[in-house]
Amino acid sequence: MKIKPLGRFGETMSSIDVFNGFYSGKRVLVTGHTGFKGSWLSIWLHELGAEVIGVANDPLTERDNYVLSGIGKKMKADIRADIRDRSKLKKIFLEYRPEIVFHLAAQPLVRLSYDIPVETYETNVMGTIHVMEAIRFTDSVKVGIMITTDKCYENREQIWGYRENEPMGGYDPYSSSKGATEIAIASWRRSFFNPTQYTKHNKSIASVRAGNVIGGGDWALDRIIPDCIRALEVGQTIDIRNPRAVRPWQHVLEPLSGYMLLAQKMWNEPIKYCEGWNFGPKLESISTVWEVATKIVEEYGDGELKDMSNMNALHEANLLMLDISKAKFQLGWEPRMNIDQCISLVIDWYKKYVSQSVYSLCVEEIEKYLCFKS
Numbered sequence: 001m002k003i004k005p006l007g008r009f010g011e012t013m014s015s016i017d018v019f020n021g022f023y024s025g026k027r028v029l030v031t032g033h034t035g036f037k038g039s040w041l042s043i044w045l046h047e048l049g050a051e052v053i054g055v056a057n058d059p060l061t062e063r064d065n066y067v068l069s070g071i072g073k074k075m076k077a078d079i080r081a082d083i084r085d086r087s088k089l090k091k092i093f094l095e096y097r098p099e100i101v102f103h104l105a106a107q108p109l110v111r112l113s114y115d116i117p118v119e120t121y122e123t124n125v126m127g128t129i130h131v132m133e134a135i136r137f138t139d140s141v142k143v144g145i146m147i148t149t150d151k152c153y154e155n156r157e158q159i160w161g162y163r164e165n166e167p168m169g170g171y172d173p174y175s176s177s178k179g180a181t182e183i184a185i186a187s188w189r190r191s192f193f194n195p196t197q198y199t200k201h202n203k204s205i206a207s208v209r210a211g212n213v214i215g216g217g218d219w220a221l222d223r224i225i226p227d228c229i230r231a232l233e234v235g236q237t238i239d240i241r242n243p244r245a246v247r248p249w250q251h252v253l254e255p256l257s258g259y260m261l262l263a264q265k266m267w268n269e270p271i272k273y274c275e276g277w278n279f280g281p282k283l284e285s286i287s288t289v290w291e292v293a294t295k296i297v298e299e300y301g302d303g304e305l306k307d308m309s310n311m312n313a314l315h316e317a318n319l320l321m322l323d324i325s326k327a328k329f330q331l332g333w334e335p336r337m338n339i340d341q342c343i344s345l346v347i348d349w350y351k352k353y354v355s356q357s358v359y360s361l362c363v364e365e366i367e368k369y370l371c372f373k374s
Contacts, residue, residue: 032105065217113174161323211248216349
């Protein structure tokens with residue numbers, strides 16, 4: 001790829017492959033590939049030469065990154081299936097024989113989990129168990145990355161970041177379902193994928209936890225970026241329901257780069273890395289919702305915020321941070337962007353998606369991301 005300047009994003013364009021050809025020709029199955037994070041991961045994997053098999057429900061809107069990018073047409077297989085359907089999932093695994101699995105499919109929204117708590121548990125807990133069972137009975141799978149969330153921890157609203165060995169928990173149905181999912185993953189790792197018995201099963205399983213992930217192509221309800229963009233596009237005031245909540249904000253490409261690096265490490269040293277891992281932002285990127293919304297308005301060049309705090313609103317965590325020391329020192333992974341760079345890249349996507357090829361725009365933004373230094 002040619003080296004070219006990046007303008008205000010700084011430095012120069014670098015190769016999109018920072019994994020030294022590892023993914024080229026690999027059969028990689030991504031659950032939830034029609035979702036926000038899954039679509040970005042699928043695009044990156046496709047650009048690296050992987051044979052991507054996607055398994056997911058339909059996308060939620062016609063403006064989702066998956067739809068606008070057209071990534072489904074470029075994949076080896078673009079399959080509609082619900083991860084709660086255990087038998088169908090196992091058939092897909094046996095037919096396509098993936099070597100690496102990234103499990104992202106989930107019910108990912110806190111507020112929605114209050115409306116559909118049973119479905120949230122069925123999808124997040126049992127769905128993950130079905131994926132692990134499919135991995136267990138598919139000889140070709142060597143590495144499984146189970147994506148959960150930073151909200152899986154028993155949140156005590158503490159002022160320091162949670163470490164991977166701290167207790168799982170969760171107040172709301174979504175958070176508690178992810179805590180329960182982490183417990184199930186740990187149980188399957190001990191019971192069926194125990195690293196001390198690797199030569200018997202030949203599989204390495206890890207769970208990964210990221211903070212509040214933002215980026216282009218996310219249109220989910222009750223998320224700060226989509227809420228802001230929807231209001232900005234029609235000239236409405238942006239309502240902020242929980243302005244003082246503190247979150248570890250990070251661009252979607254930050255944790256994805258960590259997941260992909262971890263999978264490579266696990267492939268090469270399967271016993272060493274099959275654990276839980278946090279992937280969070282730089283310390284200065286841990287900000288309040290109001291601060292992030294203010295930066296969005298400034299970068300977009302328009303807009304007005306309104307504090308819609310409600311003492312009787314459904315419970316959401318006010319303070320949540322991750323300790324990423326383990327990923328930094330054991331994987332050699334660090335976040336590349338600060339909060340201002342992150343917001344700038346996000347808004348760049350939303351300003352351009354209506355007039356540019358979205359697939360090319362995503363590739364361009366991966367290239368820009370990789371030019372930032374850790």
